[in-house]
Amino acid sequence: MKTGPDIARIAALIGDPARANILTALMSGKALTATELAAEAGVTAQTASAHLARLEAGGLVTQARQGRHKYTRLASDEVAHLIEALMGIAAGAGHLRTRPGPRDPALRRARVCYNHLAGDMGTRMYDSLRARGFLQQDDTTLTLTDSGHRFITSLGLDPDHLPSPRTAMCRDCLDWSERRAHLAGRLGRGLLAHIEALGWAHRVPGTRIVRFTPKGDTAFNAAFPTS
Incomplete structure (x- = not known):
């Protein structure tokens, strides 16, 4: 099917092991920093930031800056x-x-x-x-x-x-x-x-x-x- 929701794009975002670990960590309901999520994903902070940018662009997470830190949480209950x-x-x-x-x-x-x-x-x-x-x-x-x-x-x-x-x-x-x-x-x-x-x-x-x-x-x- 060439029209309709692009589930393959969302599946690809979730399917990466590091991003899957990030999303699972955010199931705690807490907003976490890139450093905290890097530890959960087993990647460097720089790599985690790149993954977070892709997840945010895909509508799966939201990020907000507070003070010196940027915090990430899941985008919605859905x-x-x-x-x-x-x-x-x-x-x-x-x-x-x-x-x-x-x-x-x-x-x-x-x-x-x-x-x-x-x-x-x-x-x-x-x-x-x-x-x-x-x-x-x-x-x-x-x-x-x-x-x-x-x-x-x-x-x-x-x-x-x-x-x-x-x-x-x-x-x-x-x-x-x-x-x-x-x-x-x-x-x-x-x-x-x-x-x-x-x-x-x-x-x-x-x-x-x-x-x-x-x-x-x-x-x-x-x-x-x-x-």
Whole structure:
């Protein structure tokens, strides 16, 4: 097909190993410098800057200068959704990185997927909301039901005043480690922020890991039962 979106160009941008590592690092949701991203990609700062320029031109990242540093983040939730989906496909096909270590079990249990909760805890929350009728799937649209609205409000989070109103309220996102969906969209972002604000969990600096406290585990299990 000679007309329509040029998916080959986007695929080529993502397909380079160094750029793929850069995009994966940005899935933490944080804005990072070229030096930090160079370390993640295993390239020099100069080479990383060249990769970042190409990613920005392709609409995959944005860069902003603050003080002496220029910070990079993913361009949108849609880009994050695409990267997580590709990670899920790669994991399902057996294409995994060979850097095992103590972080792996923690990453699989709970981690940040750009701005929402992923891993076992993320899919458990999603499944619990679906099982109790708080989320409803119609064809490709995921919606928060009236009972779901009341439940989220009972947790102390107002669904009507979540940031980024142009973003979908609810969206499922394929979890690369669980191979099932977790919750993205404004509600997914809001719930992760609320969980952190309540002190149930915190992000481990320098990683994508979300670590729950013992009290947080108990509160989470009570709020999102699995049966």
